[in-house]
Amino acid sequence: MTRHIQLTEQGKLKHFLTIEGLDKALLTEILDTAESFAGMSEHQVKKVPLLRGKTIVNLFFENSTRTRTTFELAATRLSADVLSMNIATSATSKGESLLDTIHNLEAMHVDMFVVRHALSGAAHFIAQHTAPHISVINAGDGQHAHPTQAMLDMFTIRQHKKQFEGLKVAIVGDILHSRVARSQILALNTLGVAEVRVIAPKTLLPAQVKTMGVIPIHDMDEGLDDADVVIMLRLQKERMNSAFLPSESEFFRCFGLTEAKLKRAKADAIVMHPGPINRGVEIASSVADGPQSVILQQVSNGVSVRMAIMSMAMHSQGVTA
Amino acid sequence: MTRHIQLTEQGKLKHFLTIEGLDKALLTEILDTAESFAGMSEHQVKKVPLLRGKTIVNLFFENSTRTRTTFELAATRLSADVLSMNIATSATSKGESLLDTIHNLEAMHVDMFVVRHALSGAAHFIAQHTAPHISVINAGDGQHAHPTQAMLDMFTIRQHKKQFEGLKVAIVGDILHSRVARSQILALNTLGVAEVRVIAPKTLLPAQVKTMGVIPIHDMDEGLDDADVVIMLRLQKERMNSAFLPSESEFFRCFGLTEAKLKRAKADAIVMHPGPINRGVEIASSVADGPQSVILQQVSNGVSVRMAIMSMAMHSQGVTA
Amino acid sequence: MTRHIQLTEQGKLKHFLTIEGLDKALLTEILDTAESFAGMSEHQVKKVPLLRGKTIVNLFFENSTRTRTTFELAATRLSADVLSMNIATSATSKGESLLDTIHNLEAMHVDMFVVRHALSGAAHFIAQHTAPHISVINAGDGQHAHPTQAMLDMFTIRQHKKQFEGLKVAIVGDILHSRVARSQILALNTLGVAEVRVIAPKTLLPAQVKTMGVIPIHDMDEGLDDADVVIMLRLQKERMNSAFLPSESEFFRCFGLTEAKLKRAKADAIVMHPGPINRGVEIASSVADGPQSVILQQVSNGVSVRMAIMSMAMHSQGVTA
Structure with a gap:
């Protein structure tokens, strides 16, 4: 069930919500992909155009400078556009529900949500209810998973x-x-x-x-x-x-x-x-x-590993570099 | 009078402050231009280089996550650089007047102001006092216009x-x-x-x-x-x-x-x-x-329509793609 | 001593912490370089790819919209990626020390810190303790220097x-x-x-x-x-x-x-x-x-001069355009 939601029909990573249900081959693929990005950080130009024109939304309901920063750097180094929203102080103050916020962002044709939330299961909930072309990455949910x-x-x-x-x-x-x-x-x-x-x-x-x-x-x-x-x-x-x-x-x-x-x-x-x-x-x-x-x-490895997970999730959706 | 300030001498859109004084042909041109951007959102790469190297300043005196976000996405997808300023909590706290803030940003060679303000007429006021090469877009002013x-x-x-x-x-x-x-x-x-x-x-x-x-x-x-x-x-x-x-x-x-x-x-x-x-x-x-x-x-259409208005306002100023 | 830390062994600008210890030739080189950028602001495309793929971190421990904005614009017009951190409200609230924050950002392979701090000597302190490939620019420290x-x-x-x-x-x-x-x-x-x-x-x-x-x-x-x-x-x-x-x-x-x-x-x-x-x-x-x-x-000149200082500091580190 958890495996089902995280993977495409071809068994590729689509969402990254929890380690549960992922097999050794997939975890190893993540590590191998991250390794190919790790060397890049020492280059003069630390950017690859893998996610150019993609919009990644940082949905941080819980504050976390370090995690948000590495996700932002990872996205930027993949040439994606990043929208960082501090949800605690924005839309929800107008009384909009989480799902309405999600559906509105979907309608703006964003491609990925990176979600941090104090409630266990929040990223999973968003993955279940978001549009099929959008990937969801769990950046920490309650006491559940990181x-x-x-x-x-x-x-x-x-x-x-x-x-x-x-x-x-x-x-x-x-x-x-x-x-x-x-x-x-x-x-x-x-x-x-x-x-x-x-x-x-x-x-x-x-x-x-x-x-x-x-x-x-x-x-x-x-x-x-x-x-x-x-x-x-x-x-x-x-x-x-x-x-x-x-x-x-x-x-x-x-x-x-x-x-x-x-x-x-x-x-x-x-x-x-x-x-x-x-x-x-x-x-x-x-x-x-x-x-x-x-x-x-x-x-350091946090940036490479997040680049790997983001690019794998986007590519399983049919993105071609 | 309102028509005068919004249009160039050639009748092209320069500022977008209110519907008042704009004719059917111009509104239709906006809708047609937006249509050409609407399809783009489904593309792999949702970006065009129309406003590359341009600096667009989001001047939000009133908080509005949704409107600010669509303007930011629209600007980004036109390849412009975006500076988002939450004015309420920044320069004005040092007691600087609105016009001094505007003139300082002008001096930094920005190209467009997107203005949200609780007072009716704020965007109009800025358009009247800003440098001739700068376009002003009204993102909602008091009870006047949106x-x-x-x-x-x-x-x-x-x-x-x-x-x-x-x-x-x-x-x-x-x-x-x-x-x-x-x-x-x-x-x-x-x-x-x-x-x-x-x-x-x-x-x-x-x-x-x-x-x-x-x-x-x-x-x-x-x-x-x-x-x-x-x-x-x-x-x-x-x-x-x-x-x-x-x-x-x-x-x-x-x-x-x-x-x-x-x-x-x-x-x-x-x-x-x-x-x-x-x-x-x-x-x-x-x-x-x-x-x-x-x-x-x-x-969804909000992004395309704002891309249209932004690119039309910039192009009437002589920007060539 | 101050000269030592600000310059490479070849006498090139590496950090920019204070005017003290810099000679007339170097100050003149900064002014000449800034002049080459000054004309650019009037161009259609106000960007050069000098710092493409570089990550510049704005570390503002003290709020300053104007200074932060010009540094951000300068970095963007050099095509660098900018990470703006409002430190007062972030990492330090988790009790992390300044040096731990610096070392963590270093580990993310950033290239430059632009530092604003209420304490005299803060930028100098960071320059002394940061990794050798990183440049530090003082954006105002206490009553010491700007x-x-x-x-x-x-x-x-x-x-x-x-x-x-x-x-x-x-x-x-x-x-x-x-x-x-x-x-x-x-x-x-x-x-x-x-x-x-x-x-x-x-x-x-x-x-x-x-x-x-x-x-x-x-x-x-x-x-x-x-x-x-x-x-x-x-x-x-x-x-x-x-x-x-x-x-x-x-x-x-x-x-x-x-x-x-x-x-x-x-x-x-x-x-x-x-x-x-x-x-x-x-x-x-x-x-x-x-x-x-x-x-x-x-x-206006603030943008050009900051572009000059940022690009000189990066180039002394071996960046080739």
Whole structure:
């Protein structure tokens, strides 16, 4: 069902809403396509005319400078025209419904919606109700999914580890509320890593966490032991001092990544974080800026991976370059 | 006088401030030019280089996402560069006068102002005071005029009815405060429809309404009888519960468009609305989304019509493609 | 030291942070390059492909519509892609540090930062910490410098006076708090004018003002006597009614530029102002709009001068057109 809506009849990517239902071949195609764009960023002219004359609408119902910026850059480097709408403060203030906004933009002959929304399922809902020629990319929906973030993480892992087989990956932090973690777990398992561990206090793990294909661990030392990849999650400030969490310093003591704790992982383990980082909360500055950190490479890869997903979704619709 | 300022000495469109003073030939030229752009939206590459290297400034003193967006898309598809300024929150906060803002932008060698302002006459005022090579397009000024909206409505009517001769057009709602209605009435009469009816309670009709070349009617059934075109106006929430109006539900009962009332019009009558619609206030959802509604086609046509007006205004200034 | 950071090893402009440390030859190269762009603004197509495929980020921590707009236009007319970030309301609200924001944007392979910041030294700080291939342009930092404004002023002076040698230039107003004045004084002295006078009440002059190579004068008539160029500074409203200043009208009486006072200057003296002007506070409307005023030419020249600085900074990095 989810597969159905994301793919064309020929099995090509049309919408990108969630990792769920996508197979290894398709995820690998995304990574391979992104690789062809990655070199381009170093060129004098960082543009290709793949989406010239296409109109891409950034529909950000939730504010996110970093994600919106990389999508905007990705679209611009594909030569598309970008319309960035801060929906929170515009059409809806005239009382128009989400669907009316969507249908009006459709009528203006736009080609793609990049959707960020605080409600889980928002991008999916738009994909179900929009015109057939329009592609929808999920740029984060509630606590459900953030699939482009997961794919740029996969790209970064492959860049350093060459293959997914045999890897032990530890994801540390607030798994319960993290759309990033949910998408990462699906992608890692689809791509065939050996082991996905989730490291968190019990209050920050979903009840049925084992059904997600992960090993829950409550002790950081144990969780990092022999890991190839360590993914730290951002701790949302709004969770702090709530029922879920003790103090910031207590969290850092137990689940913050320090140089000492990182020694438990493999010597060539890489450290990842979706950003923006809270220095001294979930990660020590010395680790974030240290030799094993690939956090800024994740940001670079975010542009290439989004270019890949955007161009694949447009091309499945019959766009010819 | 108004004609004078809008046209070049050769009678070509230079500014587009109001329908007043423009003749049938010129309005028809706009519709014909728009038609040549309408097909383009379905193309793979929705761009023509007509205004490449031109700088168009969106001067929106009043917020309007939809209108600003279609103007921005129209400019982009003509390959112009667009500068969108939210004036309310910028230069004027440093206490600069409107004319100083205009003269400063002129000095930056911009080519066109698209002006939206809460005061009637604002676009006209700017056209009178700006440099001779600059075109001004009125994107809505107070309760005076919204001429690009009227022209996209005319385009939509012609698309469905082929010619204006013989048509009976009913405009329903708050005529008194509507710049859209004012421009529509002028355009319909210039293009030669048989009859323009305005349907509203007495409190929402201008005192001298008959001098506008319309038939005022206070009963909806009577007003819709045998109509070819039904144009619903948006009811401004801020008028509600004022001296002008009873309750929302009372308004809907008397002047809201329902399937039952629509039966009084011709069987092939089209239903129009400038948007955004208030479902259940001035129009029932079943009608807005029904087979006779052309509301979303109006939105599509808005891009083509604005491309036409922008390119005509620039070309009268000696731009060669 | 300052020279070091602004120039490449070959002595080419890499960053543009301050006039300090730049020699006459380099300032003249900027003016000559700007001249080649100045004619372009009158062309049908106001674009050159010099920076095609480059990404320029406007990092405005302080709001400034006019300066941001001219930088955006300059970048667009060089065919660069522009990302305008209103930092105050975005990334930093998630608690990210300035350096983390910079490093993240670097990772997205941007090419230039245009920085406006309320703190003196902000652009310099970013230039010191950013990746080697990135150029930084100071668009105003605290009370320190506004070097692109100074260069457009130099361009305007040369346009009217042909050469700097022998000129007497009077700068009038709040010298103490003005980054514009600081940069102007450095540029005027480097370019070799005969005399720079600063005219202000004692409370609005820096303590060691004579070390800046200027003649401090407290009487307006004396200061304007025989001047070739009169530069009025904007009076910041926030200084008014403070310890520094008497009332607005008292300031205008003593230091406001009127037609009568202007008669003390040379008959062909030009009147300049960085804008936006406070009519009737530091300058009479009749002077601002009068025949000796070149205020709007300054605005025009601002686009050409910024194009020159941006393209020179990019080309020193090895960009080939």
